[in-house]
Amino acid sequence: MQSINWGIMAPEITVAIAIAVAILLDLFLKRSVSRNWIGWVSLIGVAVAGSFVIYQFNLPTSGLFDGIYVLAIPNLMWKLLLLIGMALIILVSMGQKQDELGSYRGEYYYLLLLALLGGMFVVSTWDLLTIYVGLELLSIASYILVGIRKKRAVSGEAAWKYLVLGGVSSAFILYGMSFVIGLTGTTNIIDIIHLGGVPEINEIYVYLSLFLLMVGIGFKVASAPFHAWVPDVYQGAPTAVTSFLAVVSKIAVLALFTPLLLTYAALSMKAWNEVIVILIMVLAALSMLVGNAVALRQTNVKRMMAYSSIANAGYALVPFTRTDGIFIEGSMFYSSLFFYLLAYLFTTIGVFAVIQLVEQKEKSQDLKAFAGLYRRSPGLAVAMTLFIISSAGIPITAGFFGKFYIISGILSSWDNLWLVVVMLLTTVVSYYYYFSVIRQMFFRPAPSMIEVTTPKSVGFVISISCVVVILMGLLSPFLMDTFQRLFT
Amino acid sequence: MNLASFLALAAILFCIGLYGVMTKRNAVIVLFSVELMLNATNINLVAFSKYGVIPSITGQVFTLFSLVIAAAEAAVGLAILMALYRKKGTVEADKYNSLKG
Numbered sequence: 001m002q003s004i005n006w007g008i009m010a011p012e013i014t015v016a017i018a019i020a021v022a023i024l025l026d027l028f029l030k031r032s033v034s035r036n037w038i039g040w041v042s043l044i045g046v047a048v049a050g051s052f053v054i055y056q057f058n059l060p061t062s063g064l065f066d067g068i069y070v071l072a073i074p075n076l077m078w079k080l081l082l083l084i085g086m087a088l089i090i091l092v093s094m095g096q097k098q099d100e101l102g103s104y105r106g107e108y109y110y111l112l113l114l115a116l117l118g119g120m121f122v123v124s125t126w127d128l129l130t131i132y133v134g135l136e137l138l139s140i141a142s143y144i145l146v147g148i149r150k151k152r153a154v155s156g157e158a159a160w161k162y163l164v165l166g167g168v169s170s171a172f173i174l175y176g177m178s179f180v181i182g183l184t185g186t187t188n189i190i191d192i193i194h195l196g197g198v199p200e201i202n203e204i205y206v207y208l209s210l211f212l213l214m215v216g217i218g219f220k221v222a223s224a225p226f227h228a229w230v231p232d233v234y235q236g237a238p239t240a241v242t243s244f245l246a247v248v249s250k251i252a253v254l255a256l257f258t259p260l261l262l263t264y265a266a267l268s269m270k271a272w273n274e275v276i277v278i279l280i281m282v283l284a285a286l287s288m289l290v291g292n293a294v295a296l297r298q299t300n301v302k303r304m305m306a307y308s309s310i311a312n313a314g315y316a317l318v319p320f321t322r323t324d325g326i327f328i329e330g331s332m333f334y335s336s337l338f339f340y341l342l343a344y345l346f347t348t349i350g351v352f353a354v355i356q357l358v359e360q361k362e363k364s365q366d367l368k369a370f371a372g373l374y375r376r377s378p379g380l381a382v383a384m385t386l387f388i389i390s391s392a393g394i395p396i397t398a399g400f401f402g403k404f405y406i407i408s409g410i411l412s413s414w415d416n417l418w419l420v421v422v423m424l425l426t427t428v429v430s431y432y433y434y435f436s437v438i439r440q441m442f443f444r445p446a447p448s449m450i451e452v453t454t455p456k457s458v459g460f461v462i463s464i465s466c467v468v469v470i471l472m473g474l475l476s477p478f479l480m481d482t483f484q485r486l487f488t
Numbered sequence: 489m490n491l492a493s494f495l496a497l498a499a500i501l502f503c504i505g506l507y508g509v510m511t512k513r514n515a516v517i518v519l520f521s522v523e524l525m526l527n528a529t530n531i532n533l534v535a536f537s538k539y540g541v542i543p544s545i546t547g548q549v550f551t552l553f554s555l556v557i558a559a560a561e562a563a564v565g566l567a568i569l570m571a572l573y574r575k576k577g578t579v580e581a582d583k584y585n586s587l588k589g
Binding site for chain 1: 522525528535537541542544549554575581586588
């Protein structure tokens with residue numbers, strides 16, 4: 001019997017150990033001891049896992065259990081994104097007011113880690129069963145996180161909507177997967193790809209399975225037309241959890257598109273050429289249109305960011321729509337996607353960190369809560385402006401280059417020119433609602449002149465995000481070169 | 489018995505579940521409907537494992553996992569519903585409408 005090299009699973013094992021330690025600490029620490037210690041334990045776990053991932057970039061591609069767990073550069077990159085996002089979100093969570101979560105602070109941190117663990121398995125597997133189990137671990141932990149403020153009705157309501165729609169989408173994913181298993185008799189995607197196409201008489205099942213799966217994944221990645229839950233859940237969840245859903249959860253589900261779409265391409269090349277690319281294009285275009293259009297009339301800043309995150313799901317789907325061959329051919333796919341997601345990660349976490357501070361101070365999520373922020377806390381207002389400019393995609397910030405590289409990556413053929421036009425037009429539309437925040441901050445009188453206090457950990461996250469957003473803008477050619485070398 | 493009848497049964501159950509989620513007002517029934525959808529897929533998986541194009545044990549193993557996950561989901565769902573019931577005093581799902589914009 002061949003011995004199993006558990007070492008390549010080190011990041012996941014580290015996170016699992018951190019979860020166990022956090023649970024035990026929560027059990028044995030006295031009630032009077034601050035639960036922020038559990039936050040620090042989680043942060044250390046995430047940092048150690050992150051350093052393992054960085055170390056693993058030097059290792060050759062390898063796998064465990066016939067591809068159930070894969071160690072390759074793209075998987076490591078996805079995992080690194082999740083871990084960076086998680087570390088920042090844990091720091092932001094420590095800045096939450098003590099009364100926000102009551103006595104559930106301990107649970108809060110290890111539920112975050114559990115969701116992260118689910119996400120890490122999702123991004124590092126080529127097996128349908130593990131994908132499903134990881135996805136459910138991510139989702140079920142997120143349902144609880146959304147509803148963790150038990151004392152508030154909105155929180156429970158958001159959790160309820162998320163749970164029901166999340167459950168339905170899981171059922172769709174499972175139903176879709178069941179047909180793939182029926183056609184191939186295996187859950188291993190690498191085996192499925194080696195098996196080759198299905199006979200023409202069975203192609204109808206491939207299409208059925210594809211549509212069911214796309215409905216489910218569309219729900220989970222928060223793309224239109226399956227976005228109904230997004231604004232409600234984002235509004236009702238604690239702000240740190242909202243940024244978790246917008247960043248970590250979305251990135252993990254987005255990573256799934258690669259193995260799943262390749263599965264269908266292998267099952268039927270005809271489906272790939274005629275249906276899949278068009279399907280993704282429609283999902284992307286609808287998300288951009290609906291997200292940006294509906295965001296225009298939002299007055300609740302968290303709902304506005306929810307629609308913005310729907311639009312961002314659309315932008316992030318664009319690299320998958322290359323029409324001349326399979327999307328992962330060439331290094332441009334991964335490098336443009338990762339550049340975009342890295343920019344999105346820092347920008348979004350920064351925005352939500354500022355929203356959390358203002359929301360806690362003003363007890364309101366209304367856009368008007370930002371009125372006169374520049375006079376009250378100039379630093380916060382300037383940081384928020386930078387994040388907004390980056391989300392809107394205005395030059396020399398990270399967000400601009402993210403969109404720029406996505407567009408230059410898919411313009412290899414002119415078939416998807418219309419998608420690029422949609423992307424550019426909706427970006428221009430998005431300026432209007434993004435700038436309404438800036439208008440409030442700089443040109444409206446402040447209701448009071450009391451400074452919005454910034455806890456150290458949140459201040460750290462905001463300044464790090466600012467620096468990264470600017471640096472990614474300035475050093476973008478260099479970063480892009482590094483990515484391209486990584487993925488060739 | 490052939491594969492088609494099992495697939496038809498699963499499809500019918502799946503659709504009943506989906507219909508229940510969309511139309512039922514009682515939140516507990518909504519949870520049941522989600523469970524029905526998940527269990528419909530289990531029928532599919534087990535049928536494929538016996539009568540599929542390439543029969544194998546994989547489908548049945550998958551079913552075990554999905555049963556456990558469905559149970560976990562139901563537990564979390566009921567817990568959230570309990571918390572919500574204490575706040576709202578009702579299990580009518582259309583009374584849960586304070587989030588809108």
